[in-house]
Amino acid sequence: MKLYNLKNHYEQVSFLKAVKMGLGEHQGLFFPIDLPILKAKELDAMIEMDFLTRSVKILSMLIGNEISINDLKKYVYHAFSFPGPKIAPVTDNISCCELFHGPTLAFKDFGARFMERILSHLNTNNEIITILTATSGDTGAAVAHAFYKSKNIRVVILYPEGKISKLQETLFCTLGHNITTIAIDGSFDECQTLVKQAFNDHQLKKNTGLNSANSINISRLLAQICYYFEAYALIPKKHRNNIVISVPCGNFGNLTAGLLAKSMGLPIKSFIAATNTNDTVPRFLKTGKWKPYNCISTISNAMDISRPNNWPRVEELFHRKKWKLNQLGYGSISDNVTCKTLIQLKNMGYISEPHAAIAYKLLKNQLQSNEYGLFFGTAHPAKFKNVVDDILNITVPLPEKLKIPSKLPILSHYMKPNFEKLKKILIT
Numbered sequence: 001m002k003l004y005n006l007k008n009h010y011e012q013v014s015f016l017k018a019v020k021m022g023l024g025e026h027q028g029l030f031f032p033i034d035l036p037i038l039k040a041k042e043l044d045a046m047i048e049m050d051f052l053t054r055s056v057k058i059l060s061m062l063i064g065n066e067i068s069i070n071d072l073k074k075y076v077y078h079a080f081s082f083p084g085p086k087i088a089p090v091t092d093n094i095s096c097c098e099l100f101h102g103p104t105l106a107f108k109d110f111g112a113r114f115m116e117r118i119l120s121h122l123n124t125n126n127e128i129i130t131i132l133t134a135t136s137g138d139t140g141a142a143v144a145h146a147f148y149k150s151k152n153i154r155v156v157i158l159y160p161e162g163k164i165s166k167l168q169e170t171l172f173c174t175l176g177h178n179i180t181t182i183a184i185d186g187s188f189d190e191c192q193t194l195v196k197q198a199f200n201d202h203q204l205k206k207n208t209g210l211n212s213a214n215s216i217n218i219s220r221l222l223a224q225i226c227y228y229f230e231a232y233a234l235i236p237k238k239h240r241n242n243i244v245i246s247v248p249c250g251n252f253g254n255l256t257a258g259l260l261a262k263s264m265g266l267p268i269k270s271f272i273a274a275t276n277t278n279d280t281v282p283r284f285l286k287t288g289k290w291k292p293y294n295c296i297s298t299i300s301n302a303m304d305i306s307r308p309n310n311w312p313r314v315e316e317l318f319h320r321k322k323w324k325l326n327q328l329g330y331g332s333i334s335d336n337v338t339c340k341t342l343i344q345l346k347n348m349g350y351i352s353e354p355h356a357a358i359a360y361k362l363l364k365n366q367l368q369s370n371e372y373g374l375f376f377g378t379a380h381p382a383k384f385k386n387v388v389d390d391i392l393n394i395t396v397p398l399p400e401k402l403k404i405p406s407k408l409p410i411l412s413h414y415m416k417p418n419f420e421k422l423k424k425i426l427i428t
């Protein structure tokens with residue numbers, strides 16, 4: 001697999017190099033040169049396969065011979081060794097595709113765990129790698145758990161203090177070992193800025209073997225393509241021609257993966273890019289003007305991002321495939337409407353959480369009568385227990401996976417968004 005830098009098309013690298021580098025020069029995202037397309041017969045055969053077999057097939061098609069098929073198979077089976085996507089019907093023609101049955105109860109487990117395998121594969125000469133990542137919640141947990149006790153890999157996670165749920169915090173800030181967590185007195189965007197500064201510091205980057213595990217990393221996106229195929233395979237045949245998928249978007253990695261799946265020939269009719277009040281993309285699609293506002297805190301905090309870093313990939317894909325951006329559904333939902341939607345869902349017998357509820361609401365509003373809608377359940381309701389309990393007047397039971405960490409002490413450092421201080425922690 002060859003990829004080019006979106007900011008300098010002459011910078012071209014292999015898949016493994018792109019995973020190792022994260023970003024190219026001028027902070028450019030890597031994007032595949034070849035976009036493989038499945039023949040109708042191949043696709044039919046693949047849909048019949050089980051999730052793991054099919055995922056190996058998809059990833060080997062994309063990655064090519066850089067990783068032997070035997071290794072790739074091992075990595076996929078290890079990375080996806082947890083319950084995959086599940087379909088939960090909500091109405092006659094709308095279901096939730098639940099992606100939250102992994103170890104940290106969010107869809108990010110798929111990408112983070114695959115990335116861990118690839119980085120470990122790369123790290124044959126035992127250099128130290130430092131994963132530096134900013135999180136608005138779920139990335140931190142998924143990355144920390146995926147890399148926990150990984151050999152020669154240190155993980156440093158920045159998160160906005162007080163802006164993620166207590167449960168989320170306990171899930172990744174209590175591990176210790178090779179996992180360092182830093183609570184920043186600021187917003188998620190400020191965390192992301194610090195990460196960018198670190199990557200701009202060439203000396204630091206070299207000395208610490210800096211790598212990002214954010215969804216800018218191509219390995220995460222490729223892994224996520226796999227569950228779109230699975231979602232499709234889980235839908236009854238009679239509905240498969242008219243599937244609309246509504247994706248709760250933050251950094252737009254999830255949606256990018258879906259669009260890549262479609263570009264490979266997966267017959268998804270259309271997508272809806274669903275955001276909360278941080279609506280840079282919906283406003284852009286409406287007005288043609290890219291105008292990020294300051295980030296606003298909402299109850300769907302994993303989507304509190306006003307400068308989504310995967311957006312250039314979405315634009316590139318539309319450009320390459322000669323698709324029209326106006327074919328992309330979109331919308332933004334306020335906290336107020338999110339709460340009402342959660343209650344509506346509960347009344348229909350489905351307990352959800354704010355991110356999925358946003359995707360559901362826009363899907364419900366935009367779905368045509370001949371279409372079949374899927375909205376992604378990106379996190380387990382228990383991860384947003386405070387909000388969900390409060391709005392729905394219930395007590396969401398804590399799944400086993402969350403029970404143990406919630407008793408452990410938080411091991412985080414605390415600091416203002418100050419690059420010099422971060423640097424100190426990184427070099428010690």
Ligand SMILES: *Cc1c(COP(=O)(O)O)cnc(C)c1O
Nearest residue numbers: 138250251252253254302378379
């Ligand atoms: C990360 C996350 C999102 C946003 O996903 P992107 O790939 O960044 O767009 C949505 N919902 C939840 C629960 C998340 O953790």
